[in-house]
Amino acid sequence: MTTTEQQISRHWDYADATLKALRDRGLRPTPELYHVWFVYFAEENPEILRVIDAVQASGDHLPEDTLLQLYYRYIFDRQAADFLQRGMEDFSELVENSDECLNTARSGMKQYAELLGQSLKTLKKHKEVGPVLSEVLDQTDEMKQTIENLHKRLDSYLNRITLLQRELDETRERSYTDGLTRVSNRMYFEEQLSLLAAEYDSSEKPETFCVMMVDLDQFKAVNDRFGHRIGDEILVLVASMLKANIKGRDIVARYGGDEFAILLPQTPLSDAMNLAADMSKRIAAREIKAKSSGTSYGQMTISVGAAEYVANEGGAKLIDRADSALYRAKKDGRNRHFAAE
Structure with a gap:
């Protein structure tokens, strides 16, 4: 099966799942509701995934109003x-x-x-x-x-x-902005990554660039212990700290859940690793406090995987290599930063 045939097949699968979701939940088959569920099954938007998964996990009914809000917002x-x-x-x-x-x-x-x-x-x-x-x-x-x-x-x-x-x-x-953390969202990150990769591949003298994938360590345990509101405050704080460490054309984006992606134009892998070390140190040293009460929730650490672009590999493969390095960092004990091989 060709790549195009595979894509068509996946789209039919998403469409079938979407129609079933509408039917099972007694929802009207309007274009807006259909579009939200299709995006959900295609996993195209992390915020839509997060909201729908959270509601379904709680066993609550997912009203049309909520789905329409997701449609008009994202x-x-x-x-x-x-x-x-x-x-x-x-x-x-x-x-x-x-x-x-x-x-x-x-x-x-x-x-x-x-x-x-x-x-x-x-x-x-x-x-x-x-x-x-x-x-x-x-x-x-x-x-x-x-x-x-x-x-x-x-x-x-x-x-x-x-x-x-x-x-x-x-x-x-x-x-182009994540609604919670106010950094860039995944869509904008991937668009800019594609542009940078195309520019690299077509240039006679390409400029080195890197991608870093950043994950908050034990974040699920934080949510389970203190609740999602505190978890959201922590995400906002970490996002602001990540953004404070970048410069120029660099982009920090919320990639999904508690994972962030950082695009670093004109940056070799060695510099990216130095940045990862500095970010990890700064975040680990910061005491996490609730805005309203000032209650301390201790420290938060991050794991980081970084990869330098290789000609003609494309943005998706670069992210996969950075993700693999991130997985190694978490498997090795967390609060680590690794470069892709």
């Missing part, structure tokens, strides 16, 4: 932003081109009116010509006013486009 925003962005760019270009044409027409009309005015003065002594030329001049003034009015309307459209563009930029930022 699926719709991105699709709508991309669709509207393309439309806005086309419309903005059209308005700008129209504005340029009107400016040219206004300039030409002004010169034409001045010429007519001068001609009218010269020809007024001719009774037959003067009235005709005067009428043309009046019509020209009306046309000038029409162009001025159109220009004002276009200015108004451009202002509205600027406001909409700002809203679209904010929407796109939300679609």
Whole structure:
């Protein structure tokens, strides 16, 4: 079976599972609900996975409202932003081109009116010509006013486009940001990784880059002991500490659950390992306290796996190698950092 045939087969499996989930739970087969369950079975969004798994594990009913919130938060925003962005760019270009044409027409009309005015003065002594030329001049003034009015309307459209563009930029930022930790999400990380890999593979003088996979040690035990609210606070704190250690084009993303991914452009493996050591040391030395009560929950440690990109291996294989190094770090006792072989 070819790769394409395998992908088609998987999509049919996801579709079957989605329809069964809707049917078993008595949910309406709307596009929104269908899309959420399809993404869940395809494991395309870690937040949707986390929420649905948590609700199902508790034995609670998963209401339509919750599924719709997941759709509008993690699926719709991105699709709508991309669709509207393309439309806005086309419309903005059209308005700008129209504005340029009107400016040219206004300039030409002004010169034409001045010429007519001068001609009218010269020809007024001719009774037959003067009235005709005067009428043309009046019509020209009306046309000038029409162009001025159109220009004002276009200015108004451009202002509205600027406001909409700002809203679209904010929407796109939300679609690329993890809702809890406020670092980048998995989708944005993988997009940037793909771009960086393509740039590397097509360049005559490629720049070395690395990926680090970071996992919080014994995080499930923390959740079980203190609850998910404290667990979320810890995730937010660790994410902020990871982000504080990067620079420039580096990207920290929440990859799923308690796992983070870090993209390090222009960074050789040796530098990535030095960064991993420094991050591990800083996080292990930080006392974890609850925001509300100040209660101490001790220290948290991380395990890290790092890998340097190899030409033409692609982003997925690079992540797999970094994940394997992370697995070695956890298997070796946690609070470790290993480089991929």
